[in-house]
Amino acid sequence: MSLLPHHDCVALTDLKPGMAGIVQRLDLPAQVQQMLLRFGFTEGAEVRFSRRAPLGDPWLFSVDGTDVALRAETAQHILILPGAELLGQTAGPAHDATGE
Amino acid sequence: MPTCHESPPFAVPAAPPVPGQVRTVALIGPPNSGKSTLFNRLTKLRQKVGNYPGVTVEQHTGQLTGFDHPITLVDLPGVYGLEAFSEDERVSLDVLNGKMPGLPRPDAVLLVLDVTNLSRQLSLAASVIAVGLPTMVLLNMSDLFIKRGGKLDPLKLAVELGAPVALISATAGMGMDAIDRFLRGDANQAPPTLRVLLNHPPQSRQWAAQVRTRSAYQPALPSVWSRHLDDILLHKIWGPIIFLVVVAGVFQTVFGIGKPLSDAFQNLLNDGATWAATIIPAGIFSSLLIDGLWKGLSSVLVFLPQILLLFLFIGILEDSGYLARAALISDRTLRGVGLNGKAFIPLLSAYACAVPAIMATRTIENKRERLATILIAPFMTCSARLPVYTLMIAAFIPNVPVLGPLLGARAAVMLSLYVLGFLAAFATAKLLSSSALKATNIPFVLELPEYRLPTLQSLALRLLDRGTVFLKQVGTVILAVSLVIWVLTSLPLHNGKTPPLEQSIIASLGHFIEPAIKPLGFNWKVGIGLLTSVVAREVMVGTLGTIYGTDPNTHSLPLQAALRQDLSLPGAMALLVFFAFAMQCTSTLAVVRRETNSWKWPAIQFAYMSGLAYVAALVVNQVLGLWW
Numbered sequence: 001m002s003l004l005p006h007h008d009c010v011a012l013t014d015l016k017p018g019m020a021g022i023v024q025r026l027d028l029p030a031q032v033q034q035m036l037l038r039f040g041f042t043e044g045a046e047v048r049f050s051r052r053a054p055l056g057d058p059w060l061f062s063v064d065g066t067d068v069a070l071r072a073e074t075a076q077h078i079l080i081l082p083g084a085e086l087l088g089q090t091a092g093p094a095h096d097a098t099g100e
Numbered sequence: 101m102p103t104c105h106e107s108p109p110f111a112v113p114a115a116p117p118v119p120g121q122v123r124t125v126a127l128i129g130p131p132n133s134g135k136s137t138l139f140n141r142l143t144k145l146r147q148k149v150g151n152y153p154g155v156t157v158e159q160h161t162g163q164l165t166g167f168d169h170p171i172t173l174v175d176l177p178g179v180y181g182l183e184a185f186s187e188d189e190r191v192s193l194d195v196l197n198g199k200m201p202g203l204p205r206p207d208a209v210l211l212v213l214d215v216t217n218l219s220r221q222l223s224l225a226a227s228v229i230a231v232g233l234p235t236m237v238l239l240n241m242s243d244l245f246i247k248r249g250g251k252l253d254p255l256k257l258a259v260e261l262g263a264p265v266a267l268i269s270a271t272a273g274m275g276m277d278a279i280d281r282f283l284r285g286d287a288n289q290a291p292p293t294l295r296v297l298l299n300h301p302p303q304s305r306q307w308a309a310q311v312r313t314r315s316a317y318q319p320a321l322p323s324v325w326s327r328h329l330d331d332i333l334l335h336k337i338w339g340p341i342i343f344l345v346v347v348a349g350v351f352q353t354v355f356g357i358g359k360p361l362s363d364a365f366q367n368l369l370n371d372g373a374t375w376a377a378t379i380i381p382a383g384i385f386s387s388l389l390i391d392g393l394w395k396g397l398s399s400v401l402v403f404l405p406q407i408l409l410l411f412l413f414i415g416i417l418e419d420s421g422y423l424a425r426a427a428l429i430s431d432r433t434l435r436g437v438g439l440n441g442k443a444f445i446p447l448l449s450a451y452a453c454a455v456p457a458i459m460a461t462r463t464i465e466n467k468r469e470r471l472a473t474i475l476i477a478p479f480m481t482c483s484a485r486l487p488v489y490t491l492m493i494a495a496f497i498p499n500v501p502v503l504g505p506l507l508g509a510r511a512a513v514m515l516s517l518y519v520l521g522f523l524a525a526f527a528t529a530k531l532l533s534s535s536a537l538k539a540t541n542i543p544f545v546l547e548l549p550e551y552r553l554p555t556l557q558s559l560a561l562r563l564l565d566r567g568t569v570f571l572k573q574v575g576t577v578i579l580a581v582s583l584v585i586w587v588l589t590s591l592p593l594h595n596g597k598t599p600p601l602e603q604s605i606i607a608s609l610g611h612f613i614e615p616a617i618k619p620l621g622f623n624w625k626v627g628i629g630l631l632t633s634v635v636a637r638e639v640m641v642g643t644l645g646t647i648y649g650t651d652p653n654t655h656s657l658p659l660q661a662a663l664r665q666d667l668s669l670p671g672a673m674a675l676l677v678f679f680a681f682a683m684q685c686t687s688t689l690a691v692v693r694r695e696t697n698s699w700k701w702p703a704i705q706f707a708y709m710s711g712l713a714y715v716a717a718l719v720v721n722q723v724l725g726l727w728w
Contacts, residue, residue, distance in 0.1 A: 032543055035465065038180040039545055040220040042305055051330070054339035055432035058441070058544065064219045065319050067330075067548040069428050069441075074543040 009079040012047065012061065013072050020048035021080035028077050040064040041078060122207040122283055124172050125164070126195055128228055129212030130221055131178035132549040134240040138212055138270035139175045140557055142279070159203075164283070171283065174206065182227040187462060196231045208234045210279065215239035215267065216250065216320050222308040225261060235263045236282045242267035243274060250320030257315035271555065326421075326550040333425050343429050346422070347448075350413045351518075358406035365405055369398040387590070387598065387650070393582050397642065401574055407483045408563050410452045415562040418445070419554035427546060437526050438533020440466065440544045443473040447525070450480035452566075454688045458695055466542040472532045474695055475705055478688050479525035481518045481680070484637040488679050489517055491641055495660035496672040513676070520680045524712070581632050581639050585646045601651040620678065620714070621671025621721035633684045640679075670724035674717040682713035 009024045023045045026033050033042075040063035041047065048062040058069040070078075127142075129135040143162025160175035176195055177188035191200070198205025211228050213221045218239070229235050239245075239254070245267075258265040264282055268275030311317075332338055373394050380386040417423045423445055431441025442464045450457035457477045464470040481489075493510050502512045588606035590598040601607060610624030617627050625647050633640035644663070648654045654662035663672070683689070683706045692702040 028543075034183070035542070035545065037304075038220065038223070039547060044305060050327075051334060053428045053431065054334055054336050055429065058428060058431055058546070060334075060428075060548065062322070064217055065322055066217050066220075069431075069544070069546040069548060071431070071544050074545075 008081060010082055012049065012070075012075040012078045012080060013059065015049040015080075015082065017049055017051055019082060020046060021082040022046055023078060023080050025079045026077065027079065028074070032074075036074075036078075039068045040066070041068075041070075047078075047080060122171060123169065124174065124204050124206045125208050125210060125283065126174045126176055126206035126233075127210045127212065128176045128192060128196070129178065129238075129240075130180050130214070130224055132547065133178070133212045133214040133221075134270045135175070135178060135212045137555065137558065138210075138238070138240065138268075139173065140561060141270055141273060141276070143173055166280070167283065173210075174203065179224070181224055182231075186465065196228070196233065206233060208236070208283065210236055210238055210282075211263075212238045212240050212270075215242050215245045215252065216248070218252070218317060219308060219312060219319070222311055223304050226304070226307070229261060229263050234286065236279065236286075237261060237263050237265045238275070238279070239265065239267045240270050243269040243272055244323075245320045248320035248323070249318070251316060251318035253316045257311065257317075260311045260314050323550045329551050330425070330548075333422070334428070339425075339429055343426055346417070346426070350410070350417075351451075354406055354410045354413065358409045361405035361409070362402050366398070366402040369401060373398065384590075384598070388583075388586055393579065393586070397574055397578060397582060398645075403483060403487050403638065404567065404570060406486060407452060407570055408567055410483060411563060411566045412559060414449055414452060415559045416554050417448075419552065419558055421549045421551045423448075424546060424548050428548065431544065431546075437529040438469065438472055439529055440464065440469050441546060442544070443469065446473055446477055447480055450477040450482060453482050453484070454478045454480070454685065455691050456566075458688065458691045461695070466544070471696065471701070472529050474692055475532060475701065476525040476528045478683055478685065478705070478709065479521045479528065479681070481521040482637075482685075484685065485517075485679055487638045487641040488633075489514060489676060491644075491659065492663070492672050492676055495663045496667075496669055517676060517680050520677070524681060528708075577635055578639055578642050581635060582642050582646050585628070585632065585643050586650065589647060589650045598650070601647070601653075606647070619721065620717040621668055621674045621725070623666060623671075625666065626671075626675060630678075630684075635684075635686050637679060637684045640684075668725075669728050670721045673724055674721035677720045678713045678717040680713075681709055681716055683709035 010021070012021075015021065023041060023043055025043065026036065026041065028036070036042070041061075045063060050060045050062050050067060052059050053069065058071045059075050060067050060069050061075070062068075127135060127139055139160065139162065142164060162173045162175070164171040164173055174195060176192045179186075179189045179192050182189055182193050182196075194200045195203060196206065196209065209228060209231070211225060213225060225237060229237075237257070239252070245252075252267075254265040254267055264278075264286060266275050266278035266282075268278065333342055373390055376394070377386065377390055380389060414423075417426070426448075427441040427444045429441075430444040434440055434443050443461070445463070446457040446460040449460055454477045457480070458474050461470045461473045461477070464473060493513050497510045497513050500509050501507070502509050507515075585606065588609070589601060589604045591605050592599060592603075594603070598604075606628055607624065610628045613627045613631070614624045617630065622630070625644065628647060629640040629643045632643045641659075645659055648657070648659055648662040648666075651662075654665065657665075667675075689702040689706060692705060693699060696702070
């Protein structure tokens with residue numbers, strides 16, 4: 001997979017609910033990266049922003065079919081390449097297909 | 101329907117199996133993979149709960165029957181990996197490598213994965229298989245996975261992993277025969293080796309992607325049901341409201357339903373004592389049995405219904421998946437005092453008992469926030485304080501309305517004591533966050549499991565577990581303390597008879613410490629209670645029951661009436677405040693010692709809480725004394 005120049009990337013916290021993207025880079029210490037890897041946050045992973053907690057923070061992301069909560073202070077250091085087509089692939093039809 | 105009922109495939113058939121070599125089997129898997137459900141199903145009720153030596157990680161072992169020889173199944177803590185980040189992971193790795201004292205190296209491993217989240221669990225699978233023990237990979241929740249359109253070829257996955265794979269469902273009991281066959285056959289073979297570059301995210305990810313492709317993995321669609329529930333339970337406005345209603349509802353039920361249950365239980369226990377008094381001839385023996393032991397034990401036993409009820413609610417909230425949402429909602433608030441949302445679960449459990457609460461802090465990866473949570477947890481009003489609170493409130497607070505029919509005076513005092521403990525906890529957390537503890541950079545990461553219906557079996561096992569711990573405490577510590585107190589109240593003998601209470605050994609001991617506690621409004625009997633309750637708070641009630649029970653002046657009175665005669669109202673209020681703050685629980689101190697691995701923190705905690713309790717009780721007694 002080719003990683004695009006970083007100026008095309010946005011932080012996870014720049015997404016609108018329902019939007020998804022591919023993780024490009026984690027600007028976090030190695031130990032934190034290792035920990036986030038276990039929850040699926042790693043380069044190349046597809047992450048979708050589902051919603052914010054009722055009091056505004058933490059943020060909920062859907063990775064690998066599971067909802068994982070991160071505080072904005074962590075999520076803002078995870079850079080992704082947002083993809084409109086991903087929205088269609090992961091969020092839209094998935095919901096429609098299982099909604100009935 | 102995939103091949104869950106066929107014999108599991110094997111990657112590399114080695115020498116023919118030699119049955120009968122498998123004696124110890126380890127069960128491992130990530131949190132929320134349904135591992136405990138599987139453990140309960142495989143072992144039924146033949147299980148033991150203990151601790152691994154030197155750490156507080158609980159060790160669950162159980163027996164598998166139906167084999168030629170007994171097989172011990174060891175349930176390892178839920179882990180996401182084996183890199184030894186947390187104590188849980190270190191323990192798991194040590195057990196698998198045969199380095200855990202008192203436990204033989206497992207002969208085989210059952211690895212449970214939630215097949216609906218397979219992708220990121222593959223790295224755990226790689227770590228576990230790389231340990232080199234015969235391993236079977238159990239893909240749990242496969243019924244849900246298939247229903248939601250997930251696809252996977254278990255034979256191909258087995259080839260990729262080099263280990264047999266079976267699709268199972270622990271809740272439905274599907275695929276259990278495959279486990280049976282594995283343990284009889286291939287668990288006895290030398291396992292094939294798997295080499296994956298761990299600790300190297302890109303390669304690890306590439307390998308996982310390759311495994312997914314080659315085993316024709318197609319993820320299941322996410323649970324729509326969970327998402328819709330989250331739309332409500334995590335709603336901007338409804339979310340916090342439901343959160344508060346749930347917390348209030350738990351307390352209302354525990355005290356609303358729990359109180360009459362406890363009262364009924366108390367009547368039953370009293371009837372037992374009355375009946376025993378009619379068949380045991382009067383004398384020293386009957387005095388020991390009824391006044392000494394029975395009064396001591398039953399005054400504590402009556403709290404069993406309320407404690408079980410509280411643990412039942414915590415069990416329902418946790419098993420249903422709501423507790424994780426509650427942690428998410430409370431993160432913003434807890435952050436203000438230097439904690440995180442994961443502290444919500446231990447702090448809620450601390451309302452039942454600080455010991456499991458402090459153990460539950462292991463899920464907090466951030467060391468500083470974990471230590472702060474450990475240090476403040478004993479301030480939460482645990483169920484051991486309830487016997488003391490209920491007794492003193494019933495004795496001293498009249499049953500009159502305060503806020504119309506909604507809130508009575510007794511409920512108001514009880515509520516204030518809960519608030520007092522809560523405020524002390526938060527003030528202490530704030531103090532700790534601004535000074536004593538250094539910050540670390542481990543972030544808050546919380547996985548939200550899908551909502552599930554709690555199973556009766558899992559709830560029943562929890563209650564059995566907690567009930568046993570409580571009864572063990574009553575049967576050992578409180579029994580021993582009641583016995584000692586009775587002996588001390590009955591010596592020295594006067595002409596072969598027990599002395600008047602004022603001339604007993606315990607009275608001299610009590611009078612010796614009385615000057616220190618007199619300013620708090622306590623008499624020497626309460627002083628003895630305070631001494632014995634250093635062991636555990638509820639011992640206080642048992643001790644008072646025994647002392648007043650053997651005192652001829654108050655022998656025939658219920659304990660409440662006896663206390664009313666003997667203590668002032670300011671003294672009684674001071675005693676309540678003392679109990680709200682003081683650290684009277686050796687089990688908690690022992691757990692803090694083990695969890696922090698030093699005597700420093702339990703010592704600081706004990707000194708801080710006891711000092712605070714003494715000063716607060718002194719102020720309450722002196723200030724209230726101005727009016728009464």
